[in-house]
Amino acid sequence: xxxxxxxxxxxxxxxxxxxxxxxxxxxxxxxxxxxxxxxxxxxxxxxxxxxxxxxxxxxxxxxxxxxxxxxxxxxxxxxxxxxxxxxxxxxxxxxxxxxxxxxxxxxxxxxxxxxxxxxxxxxxxxxxxxxxxxxxxxxxxxxxxxxxxxxxxxxxxxxxxxxxxxxxxxxxxxxxxxxxxxxxxxxxxxxxxxxxxxxxxxxxxxxxxxxxxxxxxxxxxxxxxxxxxxxxxxxxxxxxxxxxxxxxxxxxxxxx
Numbered sequence: 001x002x003x004x005x006x007x008x009x010x011x012x013x014x015x016x017x018x019x020x021x022x023x024x025x026x027x028x029x030x031x032x033x034x035x036x037x038x039x040x041x042x043x044x045x046x047x048x049x050x051x052x053x054x055x056x057x058x059x060x061x062x063x064x065x066x067x068x069x070x071x072x073x074x075x076x077x078x079x080x081x082x083x084x085x086x087x088x089x090x091x092x093x094x095x096x097x098x099x100x101x102x103x104x105x106x107x108x109x110x111x112x113x114x115x116x117x118x119x120x121x122x123x124x125x126x127x128x129x130x131x132x133x134x135x136x137x138x139x140x141x142x143x144x145x146x147x148x149x150x151x152x153x154x155x156x157x158x159x160x161x162x163x164x165x166x167x168x169x170x171x172x173x174x175x176x177x178x179x180x181x182x183x184x185x186x187x188x189x190x191x192x193x194x195x196x197x198x199x200x201x202x203x204x205x206x207x208x209x210x211x212x213x214x215x216x217x218x219x220x221x222x223x224x225x226x227x228x229x230x231x232x233x234x235x236x237x238x239x240x241x242x243x244x245x246x247x248x249x250x251x252x253x254x255x256x
Contacts, residue, residue, distance in 0.1 A: 020247075030069050031068060031102075032160075032180070033071040053110045055235075058241065067148075070148060071102070072160070074102065076094050078092035088157070096154070122163070132154070149167050159219065180235065181234065186199070202252060208220055230255075
């Protein structure tokens with residue numbers, strides 16, 4: 001195909017996407033703390049945060065109600081600090097506080113783009129976030145506000161993946177969008193093994209049976225018990241999030 005033909009195809013594809021309607025009304029986006037690092041190695045990269053905010057707004061502007069669960073691994077991981085000798089419970093609470101920092105950073109990035117946003121924390125901290133109340137969260141979504149859930153479940157020993165599954169069911173989300181730095185689910189780390197096998201679609205049971213490190217077993221079991229689908233996609237490819245909510249085959253789909 002000639003360069004002109006390629007450009008024409010791309011323009012036609014963009015026009016098609018522009019008129020298509022989302023297949024999901026309400027979604028929960030799971031963001032890891034590592035997604036916010038960029039090339040810094042630690043903390044929050046403002047450019048990465050701005051790009052994530054733009055992608056979230058892309059789907060929000062299509063009428064999709066968006067809730068987000070933040071991780072905190074870019075600042076501290078409870079499991080890691082407990083392995084170094086710190087009490088596990090204290091380490092997990094430190095990790096929860098890290099997710100609040102990330103949630104506030106994302107809230108700022110979204111509101112700088114003119115979108116109303118609310119941070120709801122599982123740990124009470126009235127000066128910086130609202131307490132998590134299920135009905136309040138749903139009402140915010142109905143009012144077209146983006147809701148960011150922080151502090152995990154509020155309990156130690158539970159991951160933010162489990163928090164994502166729990167919050168998704170509480171707000172009646174139709175799907176979990178699990179953002180990663182690779183194209184989906186593989187049988188091994190594709191960044192270390194060039195021959196890693198990619199899975200376009202898997203069942204919850206296959207994830208558990210194969211021991212694939214997509215989400216922890218508790219999160220996958222919750223999704224399986226409630227038949228909540230999970231789409232694992234590459235956040236670094238602009239447009240993937242939008243294509244996922246439009247029903248395109250993006251990344252890996254986990255379902256019954």
